[in-house]
Amino acid sequence: MHESPTIQVPLPASAVDRAADAIARGVASGRYAPGQRLIEADLTRSLQVSRGSLREATRRLAAEGVLELEPHRGARVRQLSRGEVADLYRVRQALEALAGRLAAERIAAGADDAVMRRWLAEIDANPNGAGLSADIYMADNNRFHDDLVKVAANDVLAKQIASLRLPAVRLQFSLLLTQKHVAESIRQHRRIVLAVLAGDPGRAERAMRDHLRKSSRTVQELPDEAYAD
Amino acid sequence: MHESPTIQVPLPASAVDRAADAIARGVASGRYAPGQRLIEADLTRSLQVSRGSLREATRRLAAEGVLELEPHRGARVRQLSRGEVADLYRVRQALEALAGRLAAERIAAGADDAVMRRWLAEIDANPNGAGLSADIYMADNNRFHDDLVKVAANDVLAKQIASLRLPAVRLQFSLLLTQKHVAESIRQHRRIVLAVLAGDPGRAERAMRDHLRKSSRTVQELPDEAYAD
DNA sequence: CGGGCAAGATTGTCAGACAATAGATTAGAA
DNA sequence: TTCTAATCTATTGTCTGACAATCTTGCCCG
Numbered sequence: 193m194h195e196s197p198t199i200q201v202p203l204p205a206s207a208v209d210r211a212a213d214a215i216a217r218g219v220a221s222g223r224y225a226p227g228q229r230l231i232e233a234d235l236t237r238s239l240q241v242s243r244g245s246l247r248e249a250t251r252r253l254a255a256e257g258v259l260e261l262e263p264h265r266g267a268r269v270r271q272l273s274r275g276e277v278a279d280l281y282r283v284r285q286a287l288e289a290l291a292g293r294l295a296a297e298r299i300a301a302g303a304d305d306a307v308m309r310r311w312l313a314e315i316d317a318n319p320n321g322a323g324l325s326a327d328i329y330m331a332d333n334n335r336f337h338d339d340l341v342k343v344a345a346n347d348v349l350a351k352q353i354a355s356l357r358l359p360a361v362r363l364q365f366s367l368l369l370t371q372k373h374v375a376e377s378i379r380q381h382r383r384i385v386l387a388v389l390a391g392d393p394g395r396a397e398r399a400m401r402d403h404l405r406k407s408s409r410t411v412q413e414l415p416d417e418a419y420a421d
Numbered sequence: 422m423h424e425s426p427t428i429q430v431p432l433p434a435s436a437v438d439r440a441a442d443a444i445a446r447g448v449a450s451g452r453y454a455p456g457q458r459l460i461e462a463d464l465t466r467s468l469q470v471s472r473g474s475l476r477e478a479t480r481r482l483a484a485e486g487v488l489e490l491e492p493h494r495g496a497r498v499r500q501l502s503r504g505e506v507a508d509l510y511r512v513r514q515a516l517e518a519l520a521g522r523l524a525a526e527r528i529a530a531g532a533d534d535a536v537m538r539r540w541l542a543e544i545d546a547n548p549n550g551a552g553l554s555a556d557i558y559m560a561d562n563n564r565f566h567d568d569l570v571k572v573a574a575n576d577v578l579a580k581q582i583a584s585l586r587l588p589a590v591r592l593q594f595s596l597l598l599t600q601k602h603v604a605e606s607i608r609q610h611r612r613i614v615l616a617v618l619a620g621d622p623g624r625a626e627r628a629m630r631d632h633l634r635k636s637s638r639t640v641q642e643l644p645d646e647a648y649a650d
Numbered sequence: 651c652g653g654g655c656a657a658g659a660t661t662g663t664c665a666g667a668c669a670a671t672a673g674a675t676t677a678g679a680a
Numbered sequence: 681t682t683c684t685a686a687t688c689t690a691t692t693g694t695c696t697g698a699c700a701a702t703c704t705t706g707c708c709c710g
Contacts, residue, residue, distance in 0.1 A: 206492065207694065208480075232661070242695045244473050248480045251437075255484030263435065264661055264702050279577040286519040290512065348508040352581055436663065461692070471664045493671050493692055
């Protein structure tokens with residue numbers, strides 16, 4: 193899979209897109225901490241866009257759940273409470289379970305299974321994720337879920353799932369800091385892949401549901417500092 | 422249920438909110454047809470807001486799925502293709518099924534069931550929805566689903582469901598134009614309410630899933646004119 | 651120490667300007 | 681005439697500067 197060579201000059205996406213991307217990346221990377229207030233004046237300076245464009249970007253990010261807006265207090269990085277995270281995982285569970293089901297249905301109907309076969313090979317090549325940094329595994333993990341959603345071939349579903357994944361990246365990240373969780377996560381992915389490749393919707397759905405139920409439980413065990421309030 | 426008396430003067434919500442509300446209402450009411458292009462200059466005049474505020478409003482509505490934005494072509498009222506509507510209903514099915522399940526779980530756990538009992542009474546008072554205009558029944562229908570989601574008590578879920586309902590109001594509306602569908606819909610609501618009141622999550626989930634599966638089927642039978650492409 | 655006020659910081663909103671782009675129109679060539 | 685290309689027009693994308701409304705902070709006074 194060859195990418196076109198990385199463009200160096202500020203690629204000519206719209207100002208609003210550039211701003212939104214930069215902020216989203218900043219939130220994901222921790223450059224902007226949860227709860228942190230984002231001052232328009234600072235951002236217009238660092239992102240080199242006008243206040244109007246910046247405001248359009250923050251509105252969009254707020255709608256996507258990355259930021260929160262309070263009247264006359266502007267934007268801050270969204271910080272979830274324990275309860276909200278529990279709610280969020282419950283919904284994600286339902287949606288990703290559906291993704292698993294649909295993916296299996298499509299494979300059973302003869303859709304291309306190369307992507308999933310590749311994942312199986314990749315997992316079996318390193319079933320414990322030995323030697324993977326948290327960064328890398330986080331990226332792999334996201335790619336896995338993305339690929340599965342792609343096989344499910346339901347754009348609405350893809351968008352809904354993405355909007356649930358965004359606000360919780362930070363939490364998910366802290367999960368994957370321990371080798372134990374990484375290995376466990378990979379094991380669950382393997383079960384999911386097998387069910388999907390077998391074209392067994394019920395099994396794929398259950399495997400995915402289990403996976404997220406366990407993730408949720410582990411996230412809930414994180415210490416208070418990870419949460420709001 | 423008493424509302425505070427309707428405020429006559431342009432209520433002091435922010436300019437962006439006013440604009441977004443007005444556009445959303447216009448889309449729901451058909452004042453702006455699906456696919457119709459929304460010209461900024463026209464809207465700033467009719468809504469009495471600046472271009473900046475208007476653009477923030479359209480960005481938000483686009484993120485909510487009400488409008489579509491195309492670079493250099495601006496905003497247009499989102500129009501769904503048959504396939505997208507099918508996808509959308511599949512996702513809604515999963516989410517509302519979860520809502521049914523959670524609602525039943527909460528009732529079983531002792532949560533207040535007054536709202537649901539009221540619905541049962543209302544349904545049994547007029548089980549065929551005789552004499553209800555499509556407008557009214559549409560509103561009732563929305564209230565029912567909203568109330569159920571409220572009993573489910575999961576804000577994330579509520580927001581996700583809302584974002585799926587918005588783009589399809591128009592289609593749903595055309596469904597409810599025939600007395601047959603209204604009666605059928607009420608019958609299904611009754612099943613759902615009974616399962617929730619019984620505190621039976623599995624049954625509530627199935628009843629809700631059935632309801633949406635049937636709605637989806639009926640929506641798919643609408644003629645081509647209702648869809649894009 | 652606590653209340654309250656003034657000053658400063660920040661957001662909400664507007665108006666006006668101009669470049670970039672897409673779509674429509676017209677002119678020209680075959 | 682019909683197709684193509686240049687031109688015009690409507691519209692969006694973006695910036696700047698301005699000001700009122702609101703929130704925050706720090707200081708003063710009792």
